[in-house]
Amino acid sequence: MINWLSSKLDRISKLDSYLKPEKVEQSIKLDSNENFALDSQYIMKMASRAVTHTDLREYPLEQYEEFYSQLSSYTGIDARYLGVGNGSDQIIELLLSIFGKGQEATVFTPTFSYFINRCELHGIKLNKVPLNRDNGLPEVEFLKHAAQSDIVYICSPNNPTGNQFPETQILKIIEQLKEKLVLIDEAYVEFGNYSLAKQIANYDNLIILRTLRVD
Numbered sequence: 011m012i013n014w015l016s017s018k019l020d021r022i023s024k025l026d027s028y029l030k031p032e033k034v035e036q037s038i039k040l041d042s043n044e045n046f047a048l049d050s051q052y053i054m055k056m057a058s059r060a061v062t063h064t065d066l067r068e069y070p071l072e073q074y075e076e077f078y079s080q081l082s083s084y085t086g087i088d089a090r091y092l093g094v095g096n097g098s099d100q101i102i103e104l105l106l107s108i109f110g111k112g113q114e115a116t117v118f119t120p121t122f123s124y125f126i127n128r129c130e131l132h133g134i135k136l137n138k139v140p141l142n143r144d145n146g147l148p149e150v151e152f153l154k155h156a157a158q159s160d161i162v163y164i165c166s167p168n169n170p171t172g173n174q175f176p177e178t179q180i181l182k183i184i185e186q187l188k189e190k191l192v193l194i195d196e197a198y199v200e201f202g203n204y205s206l207a208k209q210i211a212n213y214d215n216l217i218i219l220r221t222l223r224v225d
């Protein structure tokens with residue numbers, strides 16, 4: 011086999027493989043973005059209604075602008091700052107595809123494992139900064155590594171610890187990393203105290219990820 015391909019396949023085969031989310035009985039599990047607040051029959055009804063309003067033979071062009079306008083009113087963010095993907099996993103993947111070997115990312119740990127795995131897949135060097143014992147952010151250490159990196163990932167609130175760092179602390183970090191791509195993953199922001207989405211117009215280097223929840 012071609013050399014570069016076999017060495018790439020060899021490296022990839024050593025990465026952690028995908029773990030299917032577990033089903034845990036008698037507990038409310040949220041770490042894979044599950045939403046048990048909604049009745050399953052209600053979701054089923056909504057999904058079938060959506061299908062009957064769409065002609066599945068073509069791209070839903072008519073609904074495109076309406077969708078952005080609804081998202082804009084839900085988030086309070088001007089539609090020109092919004093971009094939609096096939097889940098935030100896909101957006102992470104697309105973003106990382108513009109980085110590669112020789113480039114670096116900084117994360118604190120523990121955090122959302124998908125981001126870490128995808129960096130490893132793309133050959134992006136990872137600087138992992140362990141959280142403090144109280145799950146707080148070791149700011150000086152984090153900034154030291156982030157300043158050497160190309161991309162910085164902050165999950166807020168964090169999966170799996172569930173906490174959110176003070177808003178002023180994250181803003182200070184964004185402010186000090188104006189030359190880096192700062193990715194704030196707000197998949198669980200509905201459980202948090204604040205969203206940084208309102209800052210999106212103030213920083214060129216800031217991307218906020220949200221996931222869709224139906225309510």
Ligand SMILES: Cc1ncc(COP(=O)(O)O)c(C=O)c1O
Nearest residue numbers: 042043097098099122169197221
């Ligand atoms: C922190 C975090 N970000 C992103 C995702 C993925 O979200 P999506 O379903 O939009 O791809 C998850 C799902 O578990 C998550 O926990």
